[in-house]
Every structure is written in structure tokens, then in C-alpha cells.
Amino acid sequence: MVHAMDTRSKLVCAAMFCVTVLSAPLSRLWPMALLAVFAAVVSAASSISLRALVVRLGPIAGLILLAGLGLLFQGPPVRFAAMSGKALLCGWCGALVGATTPFSDILAALRHMRVPSRIVGVTGIAYQLVFIALEEALRMATAYKCRSGQVRGMRRVRQVLRLALALCHRIIERTERMERALLARAFDGALRGLPLPPMRRRDMAASGLACAALVALLWASYA
Amino acid sequence: MKAISATDIRYAYPDSGSVLNGITFEIEAGQCAGVVGPNGSGKSTLLLALSGLLPVRGRVEVLGRELTPASLREMRHWIGIVFQDPEDQLFMPGVLEDVALGPLNMGLSADDAVAAARRALNETGVAYTEARPTHWLSFGEKKRVALAAILAMDPRLLLLDEPTAGLDPRSRGEFVALVARLGRTRLIATHDLDLVRVVCDTVLVLDQGRIVSAGSPEVILDDDELLLEHGLAYRHDAAGRPALPPGHMSEPEVQ
Numbered sequence: 079m080v081h082a083m084d085t086r087s088k089l090v091c092a093a094m095f096c097v098t099v100l101s102a103p104l105s106r107l108w109p110m111a112l113l114a115v116f117a118a119v120v121s122a123a124s125s126i127s128l129r130a131l132v133v134r135l136g137p138i139a140g141l142i143l144l145a146g147l148g149l150l151f152q153g154p155p156v157r158f159a160a161m162s163g164k165a166l167l168c169g170w171c172g173a174l175v176g177a178t179t180p181f182s183d184i185l186a187a188l189r190h191m192r193v194p195s196r197i198v199g200v201t202g203i204a205y206q207l208v209f210i211a212l213e214e215a216l217r218m219a220t221a222y223k224c225r226s227g228q229v230r231g232m233r234r235v236r237q238v239l240r241l242a243l244a245l246c247h248r249i250i251e252r253t254e255r256m257e258r259a260l261l262a263r264a265f266d267g268a269l270r271g272l273p274l275p276p277m278r279r280r281d282m283a284a285s286g287l288a289c290a291a292l293v294a295l296l297w298a299s300y301a
Numbered sequence: 302m303k304a305i306s307a308t309d310i311r312y313a314y315p316d317s318g319s320v321l322n323g324i325t326f327e328i329e330a331g332q333c334a335g336v337v338g339p340n341g342s343g344k345s346t347l348l349l350a351l352s353g354l355l356p357v358r359g360r361v362e363v364l365g366r367e368l369t370p371a372s373l374r375e376m377r378h379w380i381g382i383v384f385q386d387p388e389d390q391l392f393m394p395g396v397l398e399d400v401a402l403g404p405l406n407m408g409l410s411a412d413d414a415v416a417a418a419r420r421a422l423n424e425t426g427v428a429y430t431e432a433r434p435t436h437w438l439s440f441g442e443k444k445r446v447a448l449a450a451i452l453a454m455d456p457r458l459l460l461l462d463e464p465t466a467g468l469d470p471r472s473r474g475e476f477v478a479l480v481a482r483l484g485r486t487r488l489i490a491t492h493d494l495d496l497v498r499v500v501c502d503t504v505l506v507l508d509q510g511r512i513v514s515a516g517s518p519e520v521i522l523d524d525d526e527l528l529l530e531h532g533l534a535y536r537h538d539a540a541g542r543p544a545l546p547p548g549h550m551s552e553p554e555v556q
Contacts, residue, residue, distance in 0.1 A: 180434065182395035206392045209436040255389040258354045262382045263454065264406035272398055273411050 080124035080178045084281035085187035085274070091288045092175045096168045098292040102299050104160045109299035110167075116291075117170055126177045134173040135166070142166055181205055186274050199269030203256065211249050218245060302365060304330040304458055304486035310350055310359035320346045321357065322510035328503070330364065333487040335497035335518070338507035339532025344490035345385065347507065348460045351488065352382040363458055378407055381456030385463040387443035391435040396422070396446055399435055403454040414453075421453035422446070425479060441472040448479070461489045465496055494522055494533065506531055 080088070095113070102109040121131060142165040149158040175184070181202075188198045222241055229237060305328040313319035320343045328334045336344050350357040353373045361368040363380060384390050393399035397418055404414035422428040425445040430438060438446060444464070451459065464480055465473045473493075480489070481500045491497060497504055497518050504521040506514040508531045514521060521527065528534035538544040 180395065182393065182398050182434070185394065186398075202394060203392050205394060206436065210388055252389065255384065255386070256392055258349065259384055259390040260392065261354060262352055262377065262380075263403040263450065264377045266406065269393075270402065270405035271393070272401055272405075272415060 080120060080174070083178075083284065084277050085179050085183040086191060086277055087281040087285035088175050088179060089184070089187055089191070090285050092171050094289045094292050095171050098296050099164050099167045099171075101296055102164070104157065106299055109295060110160070110163060112295060113167060114163075117167060117174070121170075121174055124174060124178050126174070130177060131170065131173050134177055135169050138169040138173070139166060142169060182271075183274075186271050189271050190274050195268045195270075198271070202269060202271075207249070207253065207256075210252060211245070214248055214252075215245055302330045303362065304328050304332065304364055305351060305488065306360075306362040307351065308360040310347070310357050310361065312346060312350055312355055312357040314346075320510050321350065323359075324507075324510070324512055326505055326512055326515065328486065328488060330486050332502045333489065333500055335501035335504045336488060336490040336507055337492065337494065337497060337504060337521075337533055342507045342532075343510040344507055345462050348382060348462050348488065348490050352380045352460055353377065354382070378454060379457045380460065381451035381454055381458070382460040383448050383451050383462065383464065385466055387440070387447035390447040390450060391438075391443060394434055394436075395431075396427075396433050396435055396438070397431040400431075400446065400450045400453050403450060407454060417453045417455070418449070421449040424452055425449040426475070441468055441476075444468065444472075444476065445479075452483075457485060459483060459485055459487045461487060461491075463491055463493075464489060465491065465493045492533070494528075498522055506533070508532070 095117070099110075099113055102113065121128075142162055146158055146162045146165070149161055185198050185202050188201075189195060218241055222237070226234070226237070305326070307327070308325050310321050310324040311319065312321040324343075324347060336347060338344055346355065349355045351361055351363070351368075353361075353368050353376065363376060366372060366376065368376060391399050393402055397415065400418035400421055401411075401414040404417040405411070409417065419428065419431065422431055425448050427442055427445045427449060430442055430446060435443070435446065444467075448461075448464075461480065465476055468476055477496050477499055480487070480496070487500075489496065489501065501518050504516060504518050505512050506521060506527065513531060514524075514527055525534060529536065536544045
């Protein structure tokens with residue numbers, strides 16, 4: 079059901095969900111609990127396995143917890159838990175959208191929603207570049223493993239740092255080649271994409287309903 | 302009519318010295334020309350120069366019109382370049398979207414761009430990949446999609462950089478057949494001498510940034526001394542194995 083939903087509807091609902099989560103009062107538990115239930119229900123409806131979502135959330139969760147560590151020293155642990163919980167719920171929402179929507183559709187929807195074409199273009203190319211960089215990094219890591227032998231300690235750290243530097247050089251070279259390829263295809267600064275079909279009424283109604291429910295929840299939580 | 306007329310093209314990379322040292326040649330419209338030469342001879346740089354992607358010295362005319370910064374914008378649609386590594390060329394998340402990018406940039410409507418993209422994907426035999434993300438394709442499929450991305454723009458001159466590099470024998474054979482029936486002016490930079498023999502009408506031998514020989518594939522590719530001298534063939538020892546150049550160890554040392 080979630081897979082079939084229009085990408086624009088998903089993005090609007092996801093944005094609204096994140097705004098609601100971030101705006102919900104820290105002093106009350108029930109709005110956050112309801113939002114978590116909402117996220118769980120939508121996740122179940124998407125038929126994406128819990129494991130797949132957790133794997134997608136993993137790197138973001140690590141960053142969130144790391145960033146939130148400072149809160150532990152500035153206030154009560156409850157604050158850290160609440161803030162991290164909010165950020166994790168937003169991350170969960172992002173992971174769900176990512177798992178149920180092809181990235182090309184997300185870009186097309188952003189373009190359709192009048193997000194500046196340069197931002198969408200750069201995001202699209204950056205997404206491709208992530209895969210290329212990952213592949214290159216894996217290749218380099220494998221090649222390094224074959225020759226690293228028993229090297230340990232600072233020497234190993236130095237070698238890994240050099241490897242990272244070499245990876246940066248390779249990525250820069252790659253971006254130069256990509257720029258040439260873009261120019262060869264009549265690129266003039268805007269990365270044009272294919273248009274999306276008009277939004278179905280069903281999707282409009284679903285996103286309207288979800289947004290209304292989230293606004294009502296937010297209003298009730300402050301009442 | 303001349304499809305390409307290059308006069309005294311020179312180029313030097315800022316950090317690695319001169320790569321093209323006064324290249325002059327002409328290719329007739331409709332011909333397929335091969336550019337062969339050892340690694341680092343300047344083949345890829347020559348293709349970049351002919352497509353207007355490098356600011357070279359000298360004069361390049363494509364289909365009777367001089368390639369200048371002012372004319373380049375219009376002429377980009379005439380010249381299609383397929384890079385050696387398809388990863389450099391596929392930057393949109395989906396295949397159809399990527400192939401349609403060129404036509405959209407040329408000002409075609411979305412419907413026409415999709416039609417052109419589908420036609421090109423059909424021509425290269427990878428229509429079945431249109432709904433896939435580009436990073437999920439195999440290397441052979443990426444090569445074909447990269448070619449389709451250029452064919453969708455319907456260029457009048459096609460520049461192919463090592464089109465068969467990295468392909469398995471079957472994919473290579475299919476790709477050669479595909480290139481052979483593309484039917485427009487083509488300039489192919491390659492080490493694949495069999496490809497040149499099958500597809501090309503004329504061959505340019507490039508070494509150290511200069512054209513050292515030119516002629517029909519039969520004449521050039523049967524000239525063993527020429528091929529040996531310019532790194533396109535290797536010597537054999539008495540046992541018929543590839544021989545090491547003088548100065549190298551003759552037999553591997555046993556530890």
C-alpha cells in the first residue's frame with residue numbers, strides 16, 4: 079500500500095510527520111507514543127521487514143546518538159532520551175520513505191514540488207557518486223587488505239589515512255570526468271528529469287487525511 | 302563532405318606535459334575510422350578535443366563547421382562521445398531518466414525525449430533495463446545504456462572511447478556487431494584490433510601524440526613491424542610465448 083502511494087504524497091506526509099515529531103512537547107509522553115504507533119502502523123502496512131528498516135536506520139541512528147551525547151552532560155538523561163527518540167523517529171520516517179520509493183521518483187517529486195532544479199540535480203549526482211565512491215572504497219580496501227600483512231598501530235593508521243586521501247583524489251578525478259560527460263550531453267546547468275503523472279485523488283485524500291491527523295495531534299498535545 | 306577536419310591540434314595537460322603534438326587528419330562523412338595506439342598515446346584526449354570538451358590549440362571542423370566556444374553549444378548535439386568507463390556517463394538514478402537526459406537538454410518535450418530514449422534503448426538491446434536504477438546494471442549493460450544515452454541525442458558524429466574494453470567475449474562480440482550497424486560517422490579509439498578490422502574503413506595510428514601512420518585496416522593491421530614499433534603487438538620467443546623486452550629477466554627466479 080505504501081509502495082503504491084504517490085511519491086509527492088509520501089514526501090508531504092513524511093515532512094508533516096517530522097514537523098509534528100519535532101514540535102511535540104517534551105513534557106508529555108503520549109503524543110510521542112502515538113506518533114511512534116503511527117510510524118509502526120505505516121511500517122507494517124509497507125510490508126518492509128523490520129530488519130531492512132533497522133539496517134537502513136543504522137548509520138543515521140549512530141550519528142543521532144553520537145550528536146545527542148552532549149545533552150547527557152547538559153541536563154537530565156530524560157532530555158537526551160526524548161531528543162534522541164524524536165530524531166530517531168524522523169530517521170525512521172526517512173528510512174521508510176527511502177525503502178518504499180525509488181530515488182529517481184523522489185527526485186522527480188522534488189522537482190515537481192518546485193524545489194530548485196540545481197539542488198535536485200546536485201542531490202541526484204551526489205547519490206550516484208555515493209555508490210561510485212563506495213565501490214571504489216571497497217576495491218581499495220580489498221587491495222589494501224591483500225598487501226597490508228601484519229601492519230599494526232600508527233603505521234596502519236597512517237596507511238589508512240593515505241588510502242582515504244587517495245580515495246578523495248579518485249573521487250575528484252571521477253567528478254571531473256562526470257562533468258565532461260554532462261557537458262557532452264548538452265548540460266546547461268539544469269538537470270532536467272521526466273515529469274510525474276498527475277496525482278490521483280486517492281493519494282491526495284490519503285495525504286490530506288494524514289496531515290490533518292498530525293495537525294490535530296499536535297494541537298491536542300499543546301491544549 | 303568531410304565529417305572531421307583536424308589541423309595541427311595540440312594539447313598539454315597542466316601536470317603531465319604535452320599529449321597531442323600537432324595532429325592533422327580528415328575523415329569523410331559516413332566513414333568509420335579507428336584510432337589505435339599504445340597506452341598514453343593520446344587517443345582519449347583526441348576524442349575529448351574533437352568533442353569540444355578540451356580547449357585545444359589548432360583547428361577542428363566538424364561537418365564543415367569550425368568548433369569554437371561560440372559554436373559549441375549548437376554543435377554539442379551533433380557530436381556524441383561515449384566514454385571508456387560507463388560509470389562516468391550514467392549519473393541519473395534511473396536508466397530511462399538517464400537516457401532521456403540528453404534529449405531533454407536539447408529542448409525536446411518529455412514525451413519526445415522518452416520516445417527517443419526508448420528507441421535508443423531498443424537499438425542497443427537493453428530496453429528491458431529502462432525501469433532499473435543505473436547502479437544495478439552489469440558492466441556490459443552499463444556500456445550499452447551509455448551508448449543508448451548518446452544515440453538518443455541522434456548525433457551526426459559518434460566518438461567511441463574503448464567501446465569493447467572490459468567486456469566478456471560474448472558481450473564484446475555483440476557490442477562489435479552493434480557498433481558495426483550504427484550507420485553514421487564514427488571515430489573509435491581502441492586497442493581492439495579485431496574491432497578495427499571488422500568495423501573500420503580507415504585507421505589512424507597514434508603514438509606520443511602524433512599520427513605516425515594512416516591507411517586502410519588491411520594495410521595497417523598487416524604491417525607487423527609498424528604494430529610492433531608502436532606498441533600494438535608483441536614479439537614471441539622461440540616457444541611461441543610472448544617474449545619479454547630486452548633487459549628483463551629471462552626466466553622467473555625460483556625462491
